[in-house]
Amino acid sequence: MRCSMITVVVAAAAVAAGIDLLTFHFVLFKSTMTAAQPSLNVVLVDIEGTTTSISFVHDVLFPYAKENVQQYLQETWNSDATKDIVQDLQQTPQFAEWRSTLNSSMDTIDEPLITDFVRYLIDKDLKVTPLKTLQGLIWARGYAAGQLKGHVYEDVPAAFEAWRNAGLRVAVYSSGSVAAQKLIFHHSIAGDLLRHISAHFDTHVGHKQQTESYTKIAEALQVPPEKVIFLTDVAGEADAARAAGMQTRILQRPGNAALSEDQKSTYQLIEDFTSLQTLQLS
Numbered sequence: 001m002r003c004s005m006i007t008v009v010v011a012a013a014a015v016a017a018g019i020d021l022l023t024f025h026f027v028l029f030k031s032t033m034t035a036a037q038p039s040l041n042v043v044l045v046d047i048e049g050t051t052t053s054i055s056f057v058h059d060v061l062f063p064y065a066k067e068n069v070q071q072y073l074q075e076t077w078n079s080d081a082t083k084d085i086v087q088d089l090q091q092t093p094q095f096a097e098w099r100s101t102l103n104s105s106m107d108t109i110d111e112p113l114i115t116d117f118v119r120y121l122i123d124k125d126l127k128v129t130p131l132k133t134l135q136g137l138i139w140a141r142g143y144a145a146g147q148l149k150g151h152v153y154e155d156v157p158a159a160f161e162a163w164r165n166a167g168l169r170v171a172v173y174s175s176g177s178v179a180a181q182k183l184i185f186h187h188s189i190a191g192d193l194l195r196h197i198s199a200h201f202d203t204h205v206g207h208k209q210q211t212e213s214y215t216k217i218a219e220a221l222q223v224p225p226e227k228v229i230f231l232t233d234v235a236g237e238a239d240a241a242r243a244a245g246m247q248t249r250i251l252q253r254p255g256n257a258a259l260s261e262d263q264k265s266t267y268q269l270i271e272d273f274t275s276l277q278t279l280q281l282s
């Protein structure tokens with residue numbers, strides 16, 4: 001009511017000043033549209049199903065880790081990094097559970113046993129932090145040897161570029177370790193995209209379907225959660241981000257899981273990043 005009174009007064013002043021009403025309405029419409037733009041500082045992207053195809057992760061990265069884990073463990077078994085990972089793997093709830101299914105009563109924790117456990121975790125796609133750390137170390141060898149190149153969808157480089165030019169920060173939140181995230185973007189099929197990314201978050205901050213993880217990410221980025229837009233393919237992750245106050249979009253890339261009718265009506269769905277290239281810092 002107060003707003004429309006102000007509009008009438010300003011319109012009258014505009015007419016008195018010789019500005020025609022058509023121009024006045026155009027200016028008013030533009031300013032309303034600008035005000036309706038979401039206030040934004042950070043674009044937070046998921047990887048699998050968002051920047052990168054699910055098939056690259058499941059058909060290239062995971063098999064590479066499964067094939068090379070035994071050799072990696074044999075070569076690094078006595079290193080501190082591998083000792084820490086093996087220790088952490090044994091402390092996961094999945095380890096005792098998995099071991100109880102084995103016929104063998106062997107107590108020895110050796111490379112073959114840990115190799116089998118790692119392959120079991122990969123097959124189940126369990127987002128266990130020490131597994132993710134180990135996968136990152138194994139993939140590092142593949143990228144260094146030129147055997148791996150990180151897949152990104154065609155629209156990703158231009159969107160990263162546009163967001164950065166607009167003053168927005170680009171950050172990543174993936175279950176893949178921070179080291180693995182850096183590798184996929186540094187060695188991407190579109191060249192080095194790592195230079196666009198100013199922050200990385202993995203499961204050390206918490207799991208992706210927990211609201212607290214997004215609260216912690218906003219704190220680490222030193223922005224209110226409302227100023228972050230989280231792009232993901234998983235509705236459960238969008239639920240958690242939204243509950244923390246973030247804006248969200250759900251990606252419907254080829255091969256992504258289908259959404260329920262309820263999820264489709266709850267979230268803004270996008271096929272790629274093209275429509276988001278005009279996002280502005282505000």
Ligand SMILES: CSCCC(=O)C(=O)COP(=O)(O)O
Binds near residue numbers: 127
């Ligand atoms: C960093 S690339 C490997 C991705 C990965 O290991 C994974 O589990 C995918 O998880 P996301 O959270 O990106 O869906």
Ligand SMILES: [Mg+2]
Binds near residue numbers: 047049050232233234
């Ligand atoms: Mg994903």
